[in-house]
């Protein structure tokens with residue numbers, strides 16, 4: 335499994351996601367997005383749902399970070415919230431399973447440590463999607479294999495920025511022994527270069543590559 339980390343080190347991971355309310359919602363299209371990302375030089379793919387991942391596995395042979403987004407009435411957590419979503423991801427070959435590792439309460443009061451154990455029991459790596467420095471430190475203590483800044487700006491108590499939290503990425507990379515993946519709001523190649531200057535182990539770019547509605551809106555904004 336360390337082999338997987340070697341493949342990701344220093345590289346670009348492309349997130350290929352389109353939820354039911356998005357125009358590109360389709361496993362076929364996500365498979366093609368992943369192929370395009372590979373042709374462009376991506377070293378890994380992040381993808382949402384068992385169906386999309388099974389399709390992506392047919393089109394590329396890159397390491398996959400799998401997630402399932404699902405809303406529950408009793409929690410704010412929606413990225414791989416419970417054992418049920420991990421079970422679905424175990425039905426794919428995804429090498430890494432990412433889950434919300436914020437300090438918020440999980441649905442059914444499930445415990446993060448049980449979820450990490452379940453992932454490791456099935457020989458997959460566990461990635462912690464965090465929003466703050468403290469959450470990343472806690473994730474390292476819990477035995478996660480990777481920590482990431484995915485949820486920075488998406489919890490009410492984290493820094494609300496319209497760009498990556500470069501200072502946070504630098505502090506995490508300096509302080510933690512666990513690999514730090516920079517993820518969230520990397521909008522340009524310059525942002526990407528900067529997260530690596532801050533010490534990131536690897537980086538995930540999503541919307542700026544795979545959500546044309548976001549890309550179009552950024553261009554249109556330049557006209558205003």
Ligand SMILES: CC(=O)N[C@H](C=O)[C@@H](O)[C@H](O)[C@H](O)COP(=O)(O)O
Nearest residue numbers: 349484488518519520539540541542
């Ligand atoms: C907050 C949340 O739900 N983030 C999701 C996590 O999987 C995705 O919607 C993002 O696209 C992904 O994190 C990559 O980020 P960006 O699209 O900003 O490059």
